[in-house]
Amino acid sequence: MxxxxxxxxxxxxxxxxxxxxxxxxxxxxxxxxxxxxxxxxxxxxxxxxxxxxxxxxxxxxxxxxxxxxxxxxxxxxxxxxxxxxxxxxxxxxxxxxxxxxxxxxxxxxxxxxxxxxxxxxxxxxxxxxxxxxxxxxxxxxxxxxxxxxxxxxxxQKVFMTFVSSKLNMLLLTTHIPLKEVSNHITEELVESGIKASIELKNRLGLQKKIGFLGINPHSGENGLIGTEEIWIKDIIAKYSKDIDGPIPADTAFTSFNIKKYDIYITSYHDQGLIPFKMLAFDEGVNLSFGxxxxxxxxxxxxxxxxxxxxxxxxxxxxxxxxxxxxxx
Structure with a gap:
């Protein structure tokens, strides 16, 4: 070397x-x-x-x-x-x-x-x-x-993640059209993303919980605006010690929630990167993790x-x- x-x-x-x-x-x-x-x-x-x-x-x-x-x-x-x-x-x-x-x-x-x-x-x-x-x-x-x-x-598996002193993100999908996101969100991907976020949390020495954002508005309203959150919730339940969710994306980044969660798992590129770049653009780090x-x-x-x-x-x-x- x-x-x-x-x-x-x-x-x-x-x-x-x-x-x-x-x-x-x-x-x-x-x-x-x-x-x-x-x-x-x-x-x-x-x-x-x-x-x-x-x-x-x-x-x-x-x-x-x-x-x-x-x-x-x-x-x-x-x-x-x-x-x-x-x-x-x-x-x-x-x-x-x-x-x-x-x-x-x-x-x-x-x-x-x-x-x-x-x-x-x-x-x-x-x-x-x-x-x-x-x-x-x-x-x-x-x-x-x-x-x-x-x-x-x-x-086989790599996640685009973003790290800063203000908030941290793991994206389940990266550079794909928005209309294709739902088809890419599989049970295997969700579970892999959860495991990767827990590993990242441990390697960074973070203590607070991880927030998993819903795909649909209001996290689907129990199936009224999409059903993905129903089965995603069942997977998250296995990791409830570390993760909350699915949580509505429109309130995920309030000051209260930013203090509550060390890492957010987001379903698609702009769902995570709009808030990240608004709050941590000057200091943020893109980390290819996994x-x-x-x-x-x-x-x-x-x-x-x-x-x-x-x-x-x-x-x-x-x-x-x-x-x-x-x-x-």
Whole structure:
């Protein structure tokens, strides 16, 4: 193993990821006790250093030469960059990074990172944001990091979860159309989600109960507005020591209930992420939970409009890194 610490994928070159990493390195003590390893493009990294007027000394290593790192004294380097690909053109300004270049470098970064973790070079992964649209120019099956790593690592069950100091979420479904949600909510999925949420609660050292949100308005009104909650309630009854529900989603996030529950289980993407991003957007962490390896991420997108301004928030990335260290 090269490092016990997470490998950081720098995300989309046409985005805020490279800048967030450099700002964190320059302005915080997150890496004061460890040498960060990142994966991306040397050419893009040099562009961002120039854009931000930074002159951080770093070691760039081609992926094919990764085994040579153990023979190199890293003391004089601020970080180590694993170089996966460089554009076949000069990058003088952000708009020189085409959608194809962006997608290719972002995809190679996460693809190779997944291989390196599975080969035991690193314990876990922290991902910075990517453009799904641009990656689809390279891989048309790409729907998001969670689904990608699940397939790459051949995992049967993985849950998109979100962690913060204010509230925590586990999503039963991820990036699917709303009209398909009900068909995906099976007894097996519900029970797996409950078990995963209990495990997450224990690993995070949380004490309060878990709230399971109903799918339908008012949790179905005992079958008047949908019947899913009737059989879901029977499953929850087996875990009543840890879980309440199904509880109505429209009152689940009152101040009283937020103090009552440590984790919420939600049925679909926006049911959980609208309240989460309203209350914990700046600090939230996206955690792919249930796989043999830990992957965390910032809870925001590529934020192209912030590039070069040195004002991007760093808390989400710092928290994502710390959660990966803690759980990895």
């Amino acid at each position: 090269i490092s016990q610490n997470p490998l950081i994928t720098l995300g989309s070159p046409y985005g805020i990821g490279y800048e967030i990493f450099l700002l964190t390195l320059q302005n915080t003590n997150l890496f004061s006790e460890n040498k960060p390893f990142v994966i991306g493009s040397k050419q893009i990294m040099d562009f961002f250093q120039k854009l931000l007027d930074f002159k951080l000394n770093y070691l760039s290593v081609n992926i094919e030469e990764i085994d040579n790192i153990k023979n190199i004294n890293l003391a004089d380097y601020k970080f180590v960059l694993l170089d996966v690909a460089n554009p076949q053109k000069e990058i003088k300004e952000l708009n020189d990074i085409t959608k194809y270049i962006d997608g290719e470098i972002a995809f190679k970064s996460i693809d190779i990172a997944a291989d390196l973790v599975s080969k035991n070079y690193f314990k876990s992964i922290v991902t910075l944001p990517v453009s799904k649209e641009n990656i689809n120019l390279i891989d048309k099956t790409f729907m998001g990091h969670t689904e990608f790593f699940q397939k790459k690592w051949n995992e 796989m043999k390896y830990i992957r965390t991420s910032v809870d925001h997108g590529t934020a192209v409009g912030l590039v070069g301004k040195k004002i991007a928030g760093l808390d989400s990335f710092i928290n994502a890194y710390n959660v990966a260290v803690r759980l990895g």
